[in-house]
Amino acid sequence: MPTLVLTNLTKRYPTGDLALNEVSLDISEGQVLALIGPSGAGKSTLIRCVNRLVEPTSGAIIFGDLDVTGMGSRTLRRMRRRMGMIFQEYALVERLSVMENVLSGRLGYVGFWSSWFRRFPREDISQAFNLLKRVGLDGMEDKRADALSGGQRQRVGIARALIQNPDLLLVDEPTASLDPKTSRQIMRLLGELCKERGLTAIVNIHDVPLARLFAERVVGLNSGAIVYDGSPQGLTPDVLTQIYGEEDWNATKGDGDRSMTQGDDSDGES
Amino acid sequence: MAARTQLWRRPHIIPNPALRWMFALGVGIYLAATIGTLDINWNRVAEGWPRAQRFFSGFMPPDFYSRGDDILKGLLESLWMTVAATALGILISVPVAIGGARNVSPAPVYLFCRSLMAVSRTFHEVLIAIFFVKLFGFGPFAGVATLTMATVGFYAKLLAEDIESTSAAQSEAILATGAAWLQWLDYAIRPQVRPRAIGLAVYRLDINFRESAIIGIVGAGGVGATLNTAFDRYEFDTAAAILLIIIGIVMAAEYMSGRIRRAVQ
Amino acid sequence: MPVSRDSQGPVWRQRTRAGDLATWFTWLIGVALVAVCLSFISDKTIWEFVWSAPREAADLGSRMIPPDWSYSTQLWRPLWDTFNIATLGTALALGVSVPVAFCAARNTTPSTKLVRPIALFVIAASRSINSLIWALLLVVIVGPGVFAGVLAIAFRSIGFCGKLLYEAIEEIDVSPVEAVTATGASWEQILTYGVVPQIIPAFAGITVFRWDINIRESTILGLVGAGGIGLQLNASINNLDWSRVAVILIAILLTVILSEWLSAKIRDALN
Numbered sequence: 001m002p003t004l005v006l007t008n009l010t011k012r013y014p015t016g017d018l019a020l021n022e023v024s025l026d027i028s029e030g031q032v033l034a035l036i037g038p039s040g041a042g043k044s045t046l047i048r049c050v051n052r053l054v055e056p057t058s059g060a061i062i063f064g065d066l067d068v069t070g071m072g073s074r075t076l077r078r079m080r081r082r083m084g085m086i087f088q089e090y091a092l093v094e095r096l097s098v099m100e101n102v103l104s105g106r107l108g109y110v111g112f113w114s115s116w117f118r119r120f121p122r123e124d125i126s127q128a129f130n131l132l133k134r135v136g137l138d139g140m141e142d143k144r145a146d147a148l149s150g151g152q153r154q155r156v157g158i159a160r161a162l163i164q165n166p167d168l169l170l171v172d173e174p175t176a177s178l179d180p181k182t183s184r185q186i187m188r189l190l191g192e193l194c195k196e197r198g199l200t201a202i203v204n205i206h207d208v209p210l211a212r213l214f215a216e217r218v219v220g221l222n223s224g225a226i227v228y229d230g231s232p233q234g235l236t237p238d239v240l241t242q243i244y245g246e247e248d249w250n251a252t253k254g255d256g257d258r259s260m261t262q263g264d265d266s267d268g269e270s
Numbered sequence: 271m272a273a274r275t276q277l278w279r280r281p282h283i284i285p286n287p288a289l290r291w292m293f294a295l296g297v298g299i300y301l302a303a304t305i306g307t308l309d310i311n312w313n314r315v316a317e318g319w320p321r322a323q324r325f326f327s328g329f330m331p332p333d334f335y336s337r338g339d340d341i342l343k344g345l346l347e348s349l350w351m352t353v354a355a356t357a358l359g360i361l362i363s364v365p366v367a368i369g370g371a372r373n374v375s376p377a378p379v380y381l382f383c384r385s386l387m388a389v390s391r392t393f394h395e396v397l398i399a400i401f402f403v404k405l406f407g408f409g410p411f412a413g414v415a416t417l418t419m420a421t422v423g424f425y426a427k428l429l430a431e432d433i434e435s436t437s438a439a440q441s442e443a444i445l446a447t448g449a450a451w452l453q454w455l456d457y458a459i460r461p462q463v464r465p466r467a468i469g470l471a472v473y474r475l476d477i478n479f480r481e482s483a484i485i486g487i488v489g490a491g492g493v494g495a496t497l498n499t500a501f502d503r504y505e506f507d508t509a510a511a512i513l514l515i516i517i518g519i520v521m522a523a524e525y526m527s528g529r530i531r532r533a534v535q
Numbered sequence: 536m537p538v539s540r541d542s543q544g545p546v547w548r549q550r551t552r553a554g555d556l557a558t559w560f561t562w563l564i565g566v567a568l569v570a571v572c573l574s575f576i577s578d579k580t581i582w583e584f585v586w587s588a589p590r591e592a593a594d595l596g597s598r599m600i601p602p603d604w605s606y607s608t609q610l611w612r613p614l615w616d617t618f619n620i621a622t623l624g625t626a627l628a629l630g631v632s633v634p635v636a637f638c639a640a641r642n643t644t645p646s647t648k649l650v651r652p653i654a655l656f657v658i659a660a661s662r663s664i665n666s667l668i669w670a671l672l673l674v675v676i677v678g679p680g681v682f683a684g685v686l687a688i689a690f691r692s693i694g695f696c697g698k699l700l701y702e703a704i705e706e707i708d709v710s711p712v713e714a715v716t717a718t719g720a721s722w723e724q725i726l727t728y729g730v731v732p733q734i735i736p737a738f739a740g741i742t743v744f745r746w747d748i749n750i751r752e753s754t755i756l757g758l759v760g761a762g763g764i765g766l767q768l769n770a771s772i773n774n775l776d777w778s779r780v781a782v783i784l785i786a787i788l789l790t791v792i793l794s795e796w797l798s799a800k801i802r803d804a805l806n
Contacts (some may be wrong), residue, residue, distance in 0.1 A: 053442055080448035091443035095461040099547055104457045108448025115453050118549035125547045141538060141547065157443075164447060304619045308685070314678035322676040347579065350572040357569040392791050393784075396667065396755045400772065405591050407584030410576045484665050488758075491579070513668070520663040 003029045003168060003200045004050065009059035011045050011224075019045040021224040022059070032194050032201045034215030034232075036208060038244050042224040043204040047170040050202070051083045052076060063168070081108035084161030086190075088173035090153040092160075094146035098137065101145050101156050102128045105163035124163070131159040135189060151182035155189070162193065169194065169201040176206055183207065187214045208235065329510035337500065337508045341515065344496030348482040351413045351492050355482075356475045358414070359421025366422060367429035373441070374433060374459065387430070391423035399485035410491030417478050417485070424477070428470055429463065436462040469531040476520075476527045483516045598777035606779045610764065610786050616681050617763035617790065620756065621749035624688025629742060632693045636700035642712075643704055643730060658701070661694030666752050670761035681762035688749050688756070695748075696741055703737035704730065739805050743798045750794040754787050764790075 004027040011020040019042040027033055035043045048054035050061060052068060061068040066079060084105070092101050106124045107115055114120060120128075132141060135155040140148070145156060154174060161169060174190065175183035191214045194201050205211045211218055212232040220228030220235075220243035227242050228234070237250065284290040334341070369375045370383035395416055402412040436459055444458035486494020493512060500509040539546050550558065637643045639654035670687035677683050707730060715729035757765020764783060771779040 051446055053446060077448045077450060080446060083446070085443065085446040087439060087443055089439055091437075091439040093440045093444065093458060093461050094437075095464065096457070097549075100457070100549070104444055104449070105447050107444065107450070107453045107457060112450065112452050112456075115449075116456055120547075122546075126545060128547070129545045160443075160447070170446075304623060307615065307619070308623075308681050310682045311678055311680070315682070318676040318678070325672075325675050347575075350575045354569060354572040354576055357565075357572075392788055394751050394755045396758065397768075397784075397787070401595075404595065405588040407581055409579055409581065411580040411585055414576055480663075480665060484667050487667070513664075517660075517663045521659055524659070524662070 003027055003031075003064060004202075005060075005062040006046075006050075007060040007062070009046070009049060009061065010057050011042070011049060011054060012057045019224050020049065020056070020059075023221075023224070023226060025219065025226065025229075027200055027202065029200055030194075030198050031217060032191065032203065032215050033217045033219060034211035035202055035204045035219050035221060036206075036211055036243060037221035039206075041221040043221055044172055045224075046221070047085075047172055047202055047204060050168075050170055051080050051085060077108055081164050082166050083168045083170055084164045084166035086154070086157050086161050086169065086171040086174050088176045090150070090157045090177075092145040092153055092156055094144070096145060097141065098132070098143050098145060098148070098156050099128060099141040102131065102141075102159045102163055105160040108164065127163055128159070131162055134193075135159050150178050151186065154178065154182075154186050158186075158189065158193070162197075167200065169199050169203075171201060171203040173204050173206060175210065183210060184213075190214070208240065325506075328504075328506035331507065332511035332514055333505070333507035334511045334515075337496075337505065337511075340496050340499070341493070341508070341512055344486070344493035344512075345515065345519075347410055348479060348486070348492035348494070351410050351417060351482045352475060352478045355414045355417030356421060356471065356478050359418045359474070359478075360425055360471055362418070363422050363426035363429060366426040367433060368455065370426060370430040371433035373436070373438070374455070383426070383430070387423055387427045389423075390419045391427065395420045395481050395485055396488055399488050399490040403489040408489045408491070413482060413485055413490035413492055416490055417481060420481065421474055421478065425470055425474055429467060432463045432466045433459055465534045468534045472527040472530045476523045479523055480516075480520055595777060599781035601778065602781035602785065603776075603778040604782065606782050607786065610767065610783065613757075613764040613767050614786060614790060616684075617753045617765075618750070620681060620684040620688055620753040620761075620763050621746060621794075623685045624753070625692055625742065625746045625749050627685065627689035628692030628696055628745070631689070632697035632700060633738075635693065635697045636704060637726070639697065639701040640704035642707070642709075643726065654697075654701075658694045658697040661690055661692075662698065663694075664691065666691035667755065667759060670756045671759045674760045679760035679762070684753060684756045684761035684763055687761055688753060691752070692745050692749060696745055699741045699744075700734070700738060703734050703741075707733040736805065740802065743801050743805075747794055747798040751791060754790070 004025075006023055006025040009020050009023045009025075010018075012018050021042075023042075023046065035046065037043055045054055049056045050063075050068070052071075056069060059069070063079065063083075066075075068076075068079060071079060093104065096104070100118065103118070103120050103124060106120055110120060110124070129141070132138060135158055137152060137155050137159070140152070145153060148156065157174075169190075171190065174186055178186060187210055190201070190203070193199065203211075203215065205215075212235060215232055218228065218230065218232050218235060219226055220239065222243050228239050241247065282290060284293060366383045366386055369379045370387060372380055375383070398419055399412060399416040402415045406412045406415060440462065441454070441458045444454050449457060482492040483494045483497070486492040486496070487498045489495065489498075493516065497509060497512045497516075500506070500512060548555070635654050635657055638645065638650045639658060641647065641651070644651045644654070666687050669690045670683060673683040673686050673690075677686065711733065712725060712729035715725050720728065753763050753765075754768075755765045757763045757767070758769045760766070764787060768780065768783045768787075771777075771783060
C-alpha cells in the first residue's frame with residue numbers, strides 16, 4: 001500500500017524558476033528511497049513540498065489517506081508531526097541544549113505552556129533518553145548544540161525527528177557537511193532505524209556510492225523531472241550521465257588528459 | 271614575452287571618469303556654498319578663548335556640597351526614570367518587534383509595526399519631551415513617557431532586525447516538527463535573539479540614563495532639571511559638579527554595560 | 536545537573552532546583568525594582584495634569600490646525616543650515632576620529648602605554664557629553680550660530696565614530712596583515728594595504744549611520760542657540776505660535792524621512 005503519492009507535483013518559484021515539473025511518484029510503506037540529482041535539480045524542493053515548508057504550485061500530495069495540499073494550518077501541523085525531517089546543516093537550534101533540541105520534536109504534541117516551561121510528559125522524557133542512547137549520545141543531554149561535532153549534531157537531528165514517532169522521514173542531504181567516515185556511520189544508523197521502526201524515508205543525497213549502499217530504490221531527478229526510477233543496481237554510467245550530465249564515470253586521475261582539460265562540474269564522485 | 275611593458279592602475283571606485291569628476295565637483299560646490307553660508311563671526315570666535323576662560327573659571331572649583339541634596343534627589347529621580355522607562359519600553363517593544371519582523375509576521379502587521387517604530391524614532395527625544403511636558407505637566411512622568419517612546423523606536427527596530435537575521439534553517443526545522451506559532455517563536459526564534467536582546471536592553475538602559483540628564487533641561491524631571499536650575503541661578507560651580515557626576519556615571523555605566531554585553535554573548 | 540532518577544525512570548528539567556529558584560528570584564527582584572521606580576515616579580507626578588492630557592492635547596491640536604503654511608517659505612534657510620550642521624559636523628568628526636581610532640586600536644596603535652590611553656580618553660570624553668551640552672558650552676565660547684552647531688555635532692561624533700571604528704579595526708582578519716608584513720612592508724604600507732581595505736566598508740557604514748543620527752540631533756541644537764531649525768521652533772514655542780510650530784514639525788518630519796531614505800539608499804549601494 002503506498003504511503004505517499006505525488007501526482008503531477010509542480011513548483012514554480014516567484015522568481016520564475018521551475019523547480020519541479022509535473023513530478024509523479026508512489027512510495028510504498030517501509031521503503032527507503034534515495035533521491036539523487038545535480039544541485040538545483042529540485043530535490044530539496046520536492047521533500048519540502050511534502051510537508052509544505054514549500055507551498056507547491058500545483059499537483060497533489062496524498063499521505064496515507066490525507067490530502068496534504070488542501071490542509072488548513074491546524075491539520076497541517078498535526079500532519080507534520082507524522083513526518084520527521086532531517087536537515088543538511090543539522091538545523092539544530094544552536095543555543096538550546098541537546099535535550100531541548102530533541103524535545104522540540106514533541107512540540108506538535110504538547111501545549112504551549114508545558115513547552116514554555118519545558119515541562120514535557122514523562123514518556124517524552126524517557127523516550128528522549130532512549131533515543132539519545134540509541135544514536136550514541138548517552139550523557140550528552142545538557143551540552144549546548146553548538147558545542148557538538150558535526151556527526152554528533154546530525155545524531156541529535158535524527159533523535160529530534162524520531163521522537164515525533166513519524167510514519168515518514170524526509171531527509172535532506174544528511175551527509176553533505178560530514179566527512180566520509182561519519183557519513184557512512186550516519187547513513188548506516190538511518191538505515192537501521194528505518195528498518196527497526198518500519199519507516200518510510202525519502203533521502204536526498206549527493207553521494208551516489210552511498211545511495212547505492214543504503215537505498216533500496218533510487219530516483220534520479222534532473223531539472224525538476226524524474227529521469228530514473230529503479231534499483232541501485234541499475235545506476236549504470238549511461239543512467240548517471242542522464243541524471244548528472246556528461247562525465248567519464250570510471251575515470252580517476254591521470255586517465256588520459258580528458259579529465260584534466262575538461263571542466264569537472266559534477267558532484268558525483270566515482 | 272612582449273617587449274612592450276604593461277601599465278596597471280588601480281581601478282577607481284567610480285569607474286566612469288565623467289561621473290567621478292561630477293561627484294568631486296559636486297562636493298566642491300557644496301563645500302563652497304555651505305562655508306559661504308556658515309556666517310562665522312571670526313572676531314567673535316577670536317574672543318572665544320577669554321570668554322571660555324571666564325566661563326570655566328565660574329565652573330571652578332566644582333561645588334558638590336551646597337546643593338548636595340538637590341543633586342542626589344535629581345540623580346535618584348533620573349535613575350528611577352531610566353529603569354521604569356527601559357522596562358516599559360522593552361515590554362512594549364517585544365510584541366512590536368515580533369510584528370515588525372518580515373520572516374515572522376504577515377504583511378499588514380509588519381507594515382503597522384514598522385510605521386509604529388518609524389513614528390517613535392522620527393523626532394528627537396528633546397522635542398518629544400517638550401510636548402509631553404506640555405501634555406502631562408512638568409516632572410518625571412513626562413520624562414518616563416518620552417524615554418519609553420524613544421526606547422520603543424530603538425529597541426523594537428534593532429530587535430526586529432535581529433529576528434529577521436535569524437537562521438532560516440533552524441526556524442524551518444522547528445516548523446517541520448508541527449510546532450504551533452507561539453511554540454515556534456519560543457524554540458526557534460527566542461534562543462537565537464536572546465543574547466542580542468539582553469545586550470540591547472543593557473545598552474538602552476545606558477542610553478536612557480544619558481538622555482534622562484538631557485530632557486530634564488526642558489522640564490521632564492531628573493538630574494537634567496537640577497542642572498537647568500543650577501544654570502538658571504548662575505550657580506555654575508554646582509552645574510560643573512553635576513556635569514562631572516553625569517560624565518562619571520555615564521563612563522561607569524558604559525564600562526559596565528560593555529562587560530555585561532560581552533558576558534552574555 | 537538537571538537530570539535525576541526516581542522510581543519511574545529518568546527525570547529531566549531545564550534547570551536544577553537551585554537554578555529554577557535563582558531564575559524566579561531574579562525576575563522577582565527585577566519586577567519589584569520596576570514597581571518601586573514606578574511608585575516613586577507616581578509620587579512625584581501631579582496626576583490631575585496627567586488626566587487632563589487628552590483635553591490639553593485637543594486644545595493644542597486645535598491651535599496647531601490649520602498649520603500656518605505661509606510660514607513654510609521662511610524655513611528653507613533654517614533647513615539648509617540644519618542639513619549643513621549635520622553634514623559638516625559629521626565630516627569634521629570623521630577627519631579627527633580616523634587617526635584617533637588608529638591610535639586607539641590595540642593592533643595599530645603606535646604605543647599601547649601612552650598613545651592608546653590618550654586616544655581612549657578622547658573617545659570616552661566626547662561620548663559622555665551629549666551634543667546639546669556641547670552646544671550649550673560652545674555657544675558661550677564661539678558665539679551663537681551655525682558654527683557652534685557644527686562643532687557641537689563634531690565633538691559628539693568624534694567619540695561615536697572613533698569607538699565604532701577602532702572596534703572595527705580590532706576585529707579585522709589578521710592573515711592579510713601578516714601577509715603584507717611578510718613582504719617586508721613598512722608600518723604605513725601595512726596600514727594601507729593590510730588594514731585599510733578591510734575597514735572601508737565599516738567606515739562607510741559608520742559614516743552614514745552617524746550622519747543619519749546627526750540630522751536628528753541638529754534639529755534641536757537651535758533650542759540653545761546653536762543654529763538650525765531649532766531656533767525657529769524655540770521662538771515659535773515661546774510666542775505660543777502653535778500654527779507655526781506645526782509647520783516646523785512637519786518640516787522636520789520630512790527632513791528626517793528624507794535623510795532616512797537617503798541613508799538607506801547609500802547603505803544598499805554600499806552592500
